Amino acid sequence: MKTYNWATYGTGVIANQLAQAMASQGRKLYSVSNRTYAKGVAFAEKYNISKIYDNPEDVFTDENVDIIYISTPHNTHLPLLLKALANGKHVLCEKSITLNSDELAQAIATAESGHAILAEAMTIYHMPLYKKLHEIAVSGELGPLRMIQMNFGSYKEYDMANRFFNRNLAGGAMLDIGVYALSFVRWFMSSAPDQILSQVKLAPTGVDEQATILLSNQEQEMATITLSLHAKQPKRGLVIFEKGYIEVYEYPRAEKAVITYTESGKKETIEAGSTVDALLYEVLDMEAAVSGEKDVTETLHLDYTKDVMQVMTKCREDWGMKYPEEECYR
Known part of the structure; x- marks a missing residue:
């Protein structure tokens, strides 16, 4: 190549x-x-x-x-x-x-x-672990997907000039950490969410400090997401199927997941890739798409990016939250 x-x-x-x-x-x-x-x-x-x-x-x-x-x-x-x-x-x-x-x-x-x-x-679309988990999910081995539960919380000091809370730097939990949780959800959901409910706690600067999001799609697969910039939570994703569930910790750059089978209680550890190589996987997938070696849609998942952006946009519209750049045209 x-x-x-x-x-x-x-x-x-x-x-x-x-x-x-x-x-x-x-x-x-x-x-x-x-x-x-x-x-x-x-x-x-x-x-x-x-x-x-x-x-x-x-x-x-x-x-x-x-x-x-x-x-x-x-x-x-x-x-x-x-x-x-x-x-x-x-x-x-x-x-x-x-x-x-x-x-x-x-x-x-x-x-x-x-x-x-x-x-x-978006690291989730490129880490080898997620490609392997996708194969398991679509194989039917775990049955149909029922629900996804996501957590992502950081503890940031209340410095309102910091980019995390600064409205002029597009701060807030949604664009900074919520995008990871939503990309995880979209990776496993059969189709894009078409029902979106949310609630928010705003920081003094007017950006989203904390939020909860409820999603479902036409297959009635559901997801719950909790985000915070001022309360530490584990970066944990739980994907629940009819016959078992998948747990992924430190999910933005995950290299390991655990599957628990409902009937037997058996646990299986799935490992693939390396956290430290997260950027390398993005580079290799991008080059494979540019060269034509791999299909662009299946490799870069811009369609998933669009679906995630629609959810984030809808939530912020419901909150009445805009950034200065958006006030010019929205």
Whole structure:
């Protein structure tokens, strides 16, 4: 398979993990782009990257760039996506890919017109464990899916200037951690949820600090989700079938799950992949889709990304919660 030139737009934690994933394969990023040039230089020196842009937007027109990884805050994604995709660059964008469904629709339309591939960097869609669990679920061995229970809670100090609580940085539990829980649910559900109920506790800044979500679809598969930015919870997913249930801890980058069979009580441990290679799996799947080696839909799951975004958008609309960028057009 062809070796692709990757660029990172952003130099934060995820960009570092991307560079490290490349290094694990004896590769390195082709270029780095960052709004603060000095940070771009420091990042490039750290990972021996030769190409840095004086103007960060030059990455979008660099003819040598094949794929751009965008890892900036949520509310900056759309303008960067539109510029990259309009120039025919394939894009893997950090979650949450956009603020809402309308923005995602714009990005998808631009990708189609630019003949580019767009995907959200959602680890759940790429970890080997989830591919294995999907095979087990669709085999019928556990019977039909009945219910999914999800937890994700972090304890963040009440610093309202921090990005987690900052409305001007698209803070809040939904876009930061809820996207993981909802992507997990969508991975196992037979179809997208068509009934969505939720409740929210807002932080003083007006972003969602805590939320509960109830979902069901046309197959009457149900899911409950609890999220919090100020109360620690286990990152636990419980997928309940008629003949057994699957437990997954630390589910965003999980490498192990336990299946309990209802009738016998027998427990089976399923292991696949490695947590530390989460970014590498995203890179490999993206390149396989770009090269045509693997089907884009089955590999990158943009359809699931759309379904998840619709749920998040509906919840925030029900709460009357908008970010500054949305007040201009929603």
